[in-house]
Amino acid sequence: MQVQVVDYTAKDAPERFVESLRNTGFGVLINHPIKQEMVESIYKNWQTFFNSEQKHDLAFDPEKQDGYFGPEVSETAKGHTKKDIKEYYHVYPWGRIPAELKDEILNYYKMASDLAAELLDWVQEHSPADVAAKYSENLSNMIKDTPNTLLRVLHYPPLTGDEEPGAIRAAAHEDINLLTVLPAANEPGLQVQQQDGSWLDVPSDFGNLIINIGDMLQEASGGYFPSTTHRVINPSGKGSDKSRISLPLFLHPRSEVVLSENYTSESYLLERLRELGVK
Ligand SMILES: O=C(O)CCC(=O)C(=O)O
Numbered sequence: 001m002q003v004q005v006v007d008y009t010a011k012d013a014p015e016r017f018v019e020s021l022r023n024t025g026f027g028v029l030i031n032h033p034i035k036q037e038m039v040e041s042i043y044k045n046w047q048t049f050f051n052s053e054q055k056h057d058l059a060f061d062p063e064k065q066d067g068y069f070g071p072e073v074s075e076t077a078k079g080h081t082k083k084d085i086k087e088y089y090h091v092y093p094w095g096r097i098p099a100e101l102k103d104e105i106l107n108y109y110k111m112a113s114d115l116a117a118e119l120l121d122w123v124q125e126h127s128p129a130d131v132a133a134k135y136s137e138n139l140s141n142m143i144k145d146t147p148n149t150l151l152r153v154l155h156y157p158p159l160t161g162d163e164e165p166g167a168i169r170a171a172a173h174e175d176i177n178l179l180t181v182l183p184a185a186n187e188p189g190l191q192v193q194q195q196d197g198s199w200l201d202v203p204s205d206f207g208n209l210i211i212n213i214g215d216m217l218q219e220a221s222g223g224y225f226p227s228t229t230h231r232v233i234n235p236s237g238k239g240s241d242k243s244r245i246s247l248p249l250f251l252h253p254r255s256e257v258v259l260s261e262n263y264t265s266e267s268y269l270l271e272r273l274r275e276l277g278v279k
């Protein structure tokens with residue numbers, strides 16, 4: 001298993017990228033249009049937010065799911081019993097966003113969503129005919145004007161030594177959505193599971209853009225594109241006193257989009273959120 005690092009500007013980029021998604025559930029882009037200075041500035045500004053008490057005034061809305069999720073409510077991955085060691089903020093353009101962070105984060109949201117639409121066109125174009133025949137509409141159309149795409153700003157705090165035994169920053173899980181766009185975080189730790197069960201570091205050089213398949217695209221493609229299990233492990237040694245910030249954009253279709261005979265986008269999401277215990 002090899003997660004390919006693909007030059008976005010190369011002629012054969014779409015083909016190589018989609019091949020990596022098909023084989024591993026993951027693909028990594030370099031020379032992509034998301035500016036690294038912007039990502040770094042977001043990491044810096046949201047670190048300040050997570051260090052402040054202001055976050056508690058923006059506690060998440062259980063119905064709408066926007067706002068701040070503290071460590072005590074953060075997710076327990078499907079099939080696990082221990083909560084992840086993380087806190088995070090859910091950004092939706094229609095949701096509450098701290099005023100001083102709003103322009104920058106919404107600008108990022110738009111750029112990353114536009115890039116994701118292009119990448120979904122790559123996936124569409126390189127899906128075999130029998131797989132493409134299963135899509136109820138073009139993949140990029142599924143996310144057009146969607147209010148459901150979620151930008152999660154994640155903060156994994158420095159380790160204190162008081163963590164619950166066995167708890168890790170993000171326990172093994174699959175993403176629920178269609179596709180995830182994730183700039184490499186400011187610290188290592190992201191790993192993907194291979195077919196034999198062993199774990200492989202995702203190439204996470206600063207500036208890399210990591211893309212992975214979520215369960216909804218696995219469902220819509222009849223299993224052709226795998227939603228691969230991944231996790232974020234705890235740092236050891238020097239890294240353990242450092243925060244880690246990451247910024248996954250979870251592409252979610254409009255609620256009424258048909259994924260398969262069994263699910264719409266909305267019914268699929270509801271089922272999964274209930275399993276996670278956040279709905
Ligand atoms: O923090 C990361 O690098 C990945 C986070 C992740 O997999 C998730 O939030 O679904």
Ligand SMILES: [Fe+2]
Nearest residue numbers: 173174175230
């Ligand atoms: Fe994930």
